[in-house]
Amino acid sequence: xxxxxxxxxxxxxxxxxxxxxxxxxxxxxxxxxxxxxxxxxxxxxxxxxxxxxxxxxxxxxxxxxxxxxxxxxxxxxxxxxxxxxxxxxxxxxxxxxxxxxxxxxxxxxxxxxxxxxxxxxxxxxxxxxxxxxxxxxxxxxxxxxxxxxxxxxxxxxxxxxxxxxxxxxxxxxxxxxxxxxxxxxxxxxxxxxxxxxxxxxxxxxxxxxxxxxxxxxxxxxxxxxxxxxxxxxxxxxxxxxxxxxxxxxxxxxxxxxxxxxxxxxxxxxxxxxxxxxxxxxxxxxxxxxxxxxx
Numbered sequence: 544x545x546x547x548x549x550x551x552x553x554x555x556x557x558x559x560x561x562x563x564x565x566x567x568x569x570x571x572x573x574x575x576x577x578x579x580x581x582x583x584x585x586x587x588x589x590x591x592x593x594x595x596x597x598x599x600x601x602x603x604x605x606x607x608x609x610x611x612x613x614x615x616x617x618x619x620x621x622x623x624x625x626x627x628x629x630x631x632x633x634x635x636x637x638x639x640x641x642x643x644x645x646x647x648x649x650x651x652x653x654x655x656x657x658x659x660x661x662x663x664x665x666x667x668x669x670x671x672x673x674x675x676x677x678x679x680x681x682x683x684x685x686x687x688x689x690x691x692x693x694x695x696x697x698x699x700x701x702x703x704x705x706x707x708x709x710x711x712x713x714x715x716x717x718x719x720x721x722x723x724x725x726x727x728x729x730x731x732x733x734x735x736x737x738x739x740x741x742x743x744x745x746x747x748x749x750x751x752x753x754x755x756x757x758x759x760x761x762x763x764x765x766x767x768x769x770x771x772x773x774x775x776x777x778x779x780x781x782x783x784x785x786x787x788x789x790x791x792x793x794x795x796x797x798x799x800x801x802x803x804x805x806x807x808x809x810x811x812x813x814x815x816x817x818x819x820x821x822x823x824x825x826x827x828x829x830x831x832x833x834x835x836x837x
Contacts, residue, residue: 587617587620588617591609593606594613594626594630610627621650621654621657624643624644624647625656625657628657637664637667640664641668655688655691658681659678659681671698675702687718689715692714696711700731701800705732712732721752723749723756726749727746727749729745730742731801731802734762739769739770756786757784757790758799761780762805763776764778764779764780765780768780769811777815780817780821781817781821788826791822793806
């Protein structure tokens with residue numbers, strides 16, 4: 544296609560051809576096509592879908608600008624604000640995420656997914672009461688979502704409302720029998736309550752569902768080792784760390800809601816020579832473990 548001629552060049556060209564130049568005021572008025580608002584909204588929704596696809600491949604630097612443009616093209620659509628807010632939360636821009644998700648909620652107060660995402664954002668900020676409130680509101684609209692029940696269980700667990708946390712984990716499992724993270728987290732609660740036998744039982748149930756899940760394997764290993772079954776505990780611990788070396792990192796365990804009692808036992812376990820050797824072989828960077836005073 545020919546290049547667009549700048550205004551100054553066009554005026555010079557017209558003069559050379561003997562054509563009277565137009566008044567500048569007239570020349571500067573461009574033709575403005577009439578834009579179809581429905582078409583623009585559809586383009587915004589298409590961009591939002593593109594953003595979702597990019598996010599699936601963790602290409603957030605490409606996904607976020609598309610989602611931002613989508614909200615401009617379709618500002619009255621809750622979906623565009625929902626997707627942008629979720630991306631902000633995913634990239635840990637939590638305040639932006641909460642603000643944007645609230646905009647989505649104002650456009651469709653009955654959309655449970657927006658409330659679930661708000662709950663997740665508040666949880667990541669450590670605002671557990673707000674997380675509980677948003678998740679409960681979403682579950683009133685859509686009560687049978689295992690992931691939301693699980694998130695509510697986690698929020699209640701962080702508030703040390705242990706019986707309520709277990710009840711919601713159990714509801715999640717009732718909806719999805721193979722949802723092993725909920726079973727695993729019942730074990731975490733039980734251990735913090737001092738019921739080691741019940742904790743081990745739930746972790747073993749989680750392992751039976753997914754034999755490649757490192758977390759319940761390491762938890763069982765630590766519990767058995769602390770009970771004096773050292774050989775069995777060490778063997779299970781070695782297998783768990785070979786599956787996923789991240790679980791040899793105490794900070795990672797804290798992020799995965801391991802409580803104080805279990806972490807204390809885990810720090811001792813991770814310092815054993817066999818486990819230290821396994822950590823070195825797995826390629827996990829060495830860590831500094833602060834031991835609590837006896």
